Amino acid sequence: MTTAVRVLLADDEHLIRGALAALLSLEEDLVVVAEAATGPEALAMARAHAPDVAVLDLQMPGADGVKVATSLRTELPGCKVLIVTSHGRPGHLKRALAAGVRGFVPKTVSAQRLAELIRTVHAGNRYVDPELAADAISAGDSPLTAREAEVLEHAADGAPVAEIAERAALAEGTVRNYLSSAATKLGAENRHAAVRLARERGWV
Amino acid sequence: MTTAVRVLLADDEHLIRGALAALLSLEEDLVVVAEAATGPEALAMARAHAPDVAVLDLQMPGADGVKVATSLRTELPGCKVLIVTSHGRPGHLKRALAAGVRGFVPKTVSAQRLAELIRTVHAGNRYVDPELAADAISAGDSPLTAREAEVLEHAADGAPVAEIAERAALAEGTVRNYLSSAATKLGAENRHAAVRLARERGWV
DNA sequence: GGCCCCGTCTGACATTTGTCATGGCTGGTG
DNA sequence: CACCAGCCATGACAAATGTCAGACGGGGCC
Numbered sequence: 001m002t003t004a005v006r007v008l009l010a011d012d013e014h015l016i017r018g019a020l021a022a023l024l025s026l027e028e029d030l031v032v033v034a035e036a037a038t039g040p041e042a043l044a045m046a047r048a049h050a051p052d053v054a055v056l057d058l059q060m061p062g063a064d065g066v067k068v069a070t071s072l073r074t075e076l077p078g079c080k081v082l083i084v085t086s087h088g089r090p091g092h093l094k095r096a097l098a099a100g101v102r103g104f105v106p107k108t109v110s111a112q113r114l115a116e117l118i119r120t121v122h123a124g125n126r127y128v129d130p131e132l133a134a135d136a137i138s139a140g141d142s143p144l145t146a147r148e149a150e151v152l153e154h155a156a157d158g159a160p161v162a163e164i165a166e167r168a169a170l171a172e173g174t175v176r177n178y179l180s181s182a183a184t185k186l187g188a189e190n191r192h193a194a195v196r197l198a199r200e201r202g203w204v
Numbered sequence: 205m206t207t208a209v210r211v212l213l214a215d216d217e218h219l220i221r222g223a224l225a226a227l228l229s230l231e232e233d234l235v236v237v238a239e240a241a242t243g244p245e246a247l248a249m250a251r252a253h254a255p256d257v258a259v260l261d262l263q264m265p266g267a268d269g270v271k272v273a274t275s276l277r278t279e280l281p282g283c284k285v286l287i288v289t290s291h292g293r294p295g296h297l298k299r300a301l302a303a304g305v306r307g308f309v310p311k312t313v314s315a316q317r318l319a320e321l322i323r324t325v326h327a328g329n330r331y332v333d334p335e336l337a338a339d340a341i342s343a344g345d346s347p348l349t350a351r352e353a354e355v356l357e358h359a360a361d362g363a364p365v366a367e368i369a370e371r372a373a374l375a376e377g378t379v380r381n382y383l384s385s386a387a388t389k390l391g392a393e394n395r396h397a398a399v400r401l402a403r404e405r406g407w408v
Numbered sequence: 409g410g411c412c413c414c415g416t417c418t419g420a421c422a423t424t425t426g427t428c429a430t431g432g433c434t435g436g437t438g
Numbered sequence: 439c440a441c442c443a444g445c446c447a448t449g450a451c452a453a454a455t456g457t458c459a460g461a462c463g464g465g466g467c468c
Contacts, residue, residue: 380424380426381426
């Protein structure tokens with residue numbers, strides 16, 4: 001038999017990470033060489049152990065899975081990335097693929113299936129959960145312009161327009177204009193609903 | 205040895221549920237008798253198998269862990285409930301304890317620890333994660349009155365005041381008043397930030 | 409080059425939202 | 439009972455937000 005696939009496991013939930021490590025270890029051709037609980041930790045571990053496949057949770061403290069994937073792409077081009085997520089937002093999938101991620105699946109898959117997918121991406125193939133892919137396609141591209149998205153992000157925590165204007169170095173009128181056009185494009189009543197929708201679709 | 209502890213496992217993420225079931229099965233004195241992916245399913249499974257301990261995820265489709273716990277309390281008083289959660293909000297802990305939950309821990313605990321806790325609650329003891337407990341205590345009780353909380357909930361999705369007023373059968377001025385006082389109590393700039401804060405503390 | 413479309417940016421105006429002062433009602437206290 | 443404290447409810451006014459028409463500049467196209 002060829003040498004086993006070396007896997008890095010990154011998830012902030014100890015319970016899941018440990019359980020997963022145990023289950024994957026039952027597979028003869030897989031070996032978990034490192035675990036991490038945060039984005040930066042995952043990067044450090046990847047540098048230290050140079051795994052064949054990195055299984056990354058999408059939401060982790062420090063840096064999310066996509067950011068880690070982006071860094072890995074340049075630092076360890078040979079390391080394939082498989083993203084696992086609880087709440088699949090269409091935009092995330094798009095960002096992930098742009099970052100060179102080879103696989104993207106929800107946490108509702110079984111461990112058995114995950115093991116298969118690790119082999120799949122290790123073999124150089126790609127895999128995206130069909131349901132998530134359908135969502136991403138139906139959600140389509142973000143209709144927002146760069147500025148609109150930027151301003152919307154600044155508005156995310158409910159900050160008043162004056163504060164957004166200062167942070168974005170724009171006139172208040174301009175900020176209101178972008179928020180308004182973003183809300184219109186998203187079919188939202190106001191900017192707060194717009195933020196919520198953009199979040200759901202992964203456009204911010 | 206006495207007969208093994210019969211455990212019900214409910215979590216919407218197959219990956220985790222399966223992995224967890226496998227790990228707990230390694231413990232000689234624990235046996236997973238049923239699994240569920242949704243709140244209603246968890247209830248049905250509990251009725252069918254009458255487990256000794258129910259390990260419930262806080263966030264599940266259909267009905268959350270606390271709602272399931274509330275139903276279980278009357279239907280199966282002998283069944284101890286242990287809640288597991290990814291994002292611990294102080295208010296949830298309070299609601300959970302009020303619902304008669306015997307244990308409340310974040311998913312960052314290890315499987316080994318979880319097994320111990322299952323035994324702990326089965327023995328009739330309680331356990332609450334110290335960090336979550338500290339958060340709950342420092343966050344304190346909700347300062348919001350019934351109406352304030354109600355109006356804030358209606359405002360959650362960014363709806364305009366007119367719509368909230370209609371749904372709550374109040375004058376617009378009254379709605380604005382409640383939103384304003386809620387925002388003041390929470391130390392928020394405006395109602396949208398207030399909604400966010402109340403969500404974080406589990407007060408809505 | 410000349411044209412047009414699109415994104416960026418702005419101020420003026422209409423609408424919505426936040427704040428305040430006030431009054432009615434209920435429940436606990438002396 | 440009389441009193442006070444707290445919640446509920448409202449309208450009037452001030453402040454923030456959303457909408458509009460339009461100016462400027464760059465990139466693609468004939």
